[in-house]
Amino acid sequence: MGLKFTFCWVCLLLCLLVWVTEAQIFNVKDYGAIADGATDNSEAFLKAWKEACQWTGRPKVWIPYGTYKLNSVTFEGPCKGPIAFVIKGYLKAPTIPSEFFTENWINFRYLDRLTVSGGGILDGQGKEAWSFNDCNTNSNCVTLPTTMRFDFVTNSWVHHLRSINSKNTHFVVFGCENLNITNTRIAAPGDSPNTDGIKMADSTSITIKRMKIRTGDDCIAMLPGTKNVNIADLVCGPGHGISIGSLGKDGDQNDVTDISVRNCTFHNTSDGVRIKTWASPGIGKVSNLIYEDIFMNHVGNPIIIDQEYCPYPPCSQEASRVQINNVTYRNIWGSSGSNVAVTLRCSQSRPCRDVVLENINLPYYGQGGDATAFCSNIKGLSVGQQNPPSCM
Incomplete structure (x- = not known):
């Protein structure tokens, strides 16, 4: 009898505990x-x-x-x-x-x-x-x-x-x-x-x-202080793509590190994967990035690093002081809306380092020749298929 009574009380207490935590x-x-x-x-x-x-x-x-x-x-x-x-x-x-x-x-x-x-x-x-959104022209x-x-x-x-x-x-x-x-x-x-x-x-x-x-x-924008981001299985478009920046406009530290963008699709976006930094005194670093298995469908600028970012001239003529390094672009294919399908415009004072292009196939779908690539102030390598031909 005592054992049965104790068992009933235990059951009741368990029921009360479940009820409380529901x-x-x-x-x-x-x-x-x-x-x-x-x-x-x-x-x-x-x-x-x-x-x-x-x-x-x-x-x-x-x-x-x-x-x-x-x-x-x-x-x-x-x-x-x-x-x-x-x-x-x-x-x-x-x-x-x-x-x-x-x-x-x-x-x-x-x-x-x-x-x-x-x-x-x-x-x-x-x-x-x-x-009411006139911030581009009204301070x-x-x-x-x-x-x-x-x-x-x-x-x-x-x-x-x-x-x-x-x-x-x-x-x-x-x-x-x-x-x-x-x-x-x-x-x-x-x-x-x-x-x-x-x-x-x-x-x-x-x-x-x-x-x-x-x-x-931007479908996704990563601004200063963004670290350890995993983006996957994203469909973007219309829009301006996935961007890092803009960085370096002010004098603060502007770091973005450890970013992964995988298995994504871009449809009719103005840009694909973009890194943008101002030509200005702001310092910082962009490092340890991987863009992998990405389809670009009629994308204006599929791959772009722009360290002379200046949306509203006039801008500073100083070289960007944001260091970009360890960036991999792997298995990126589709079609480019501009004949310069790959733009890697890096800083004269802090050249991009350890940039890898692996298996890139981005033909130009417009009139006026084949897709091309542009590089400046960059150290890296290209492996596998390269369309446009690599400029590194």
């Missing part, structure tokens, strides 16, 4: 959210987040199906444990200028073990704002918001989302470590200004896989 749902509708596409639901979302963040089990902020208007919100930690933000519905950003002149639309900050997923849609409604331009930004987020996962028509960059990653972004689609018109897909800086151990990105700027 995921707790914090449905935004329970906090007043209205899925009519017009009501501002910021307060309801923030209330649900606040309670979920203080839950000691496995909380989920739940956005059910429906259309929700949402003004600028910041979901901040630290929280008491792992937390999930599940978007099933359709989130719409503001279209009234007085409501959208902010740095970010949806911002996650100071969090560990965050998951953002659910298959929902983030609609930045950028068409209403792109006409006093207004700030348009990033759709979703992650600041100082660690050990986290973003997956199965859709981001469309961002007003500015779709996703920004800053000061993050061990962040995975997978199975997510990003889309904006090819002529939409500054709508980068993913932009990252001062972050390490970032994985981006199984993505489709169509946008008006």
Whole structure:
């Protein structure tokens, strides 16, 4: 009898333990959210987040199906444990200028073990704002918001989302470590200004896989302080390709290291894989990069290193002080939109070192001759097939 009684108590305690650690749902509708596409639901979302963040089990902020208007919100930690933000519905950003002149639309900050997923849609409604984006000509331009930004987020996962028509960059990653972004689609018109897909800086151990990105700027941009990035199974286009930089504009250290880009496809992008540094006093290094198994379909500049980057002349005439070394381009094929399919324009004061071209086949699909390659201030080697003929 005693043994049976003890066994029953153990079973009960185990059941209670499972119940306590089960995921707790914090449905935004329970906090007043209205899925009519017009009501501002910021307060309801923030209330649900606040309670979920203080839950000691496995909380989920739940956005059910429906259309929700949402003004600028910041979901901040630290929280008491792992937390999930599940978007099933359709989130719409503001279209009234007085409501959208902010740095970010949806911002996650100071969090560990965050998951953002659910298959929902983030609609930045950028068409209403792109006409305000005149930063290329106006130094006093207004700030348009990033759709979703992650600041100082660690050990986290973003997956199965859709981001469309961002007003500015779709996703920004800053000061993050061990962040995975997978199975997510990003889309904006090819002529939409500054709508980068993913932009990252001062972050390490970032994985981006199984993505489709169509946008008006870089599909992925890696800025100073980006280290240990793994990009794979990406389809990019339209857009400006995958870029490192621009680096060296200011006097700070500008390092980007240990980058892997594999098994990717570029369709009708202005550039393919690009490294760009300013001709200016800024110092730094770009090292340990590998671009491998990449298909370029009608890409304007498939392979490009530009250490005389100057989008808005006049620019400094100094040689770039950013050192580029240990860069491998392997098994890259398809077609080039310019007859200079490979451009390796390196710095006169710090020539590129240990650059390898292996099995390159990028014929020019336009009129006026075969594809060519251009090299300056570079030390490296070429092996295997080389079309255009190697300039190293």
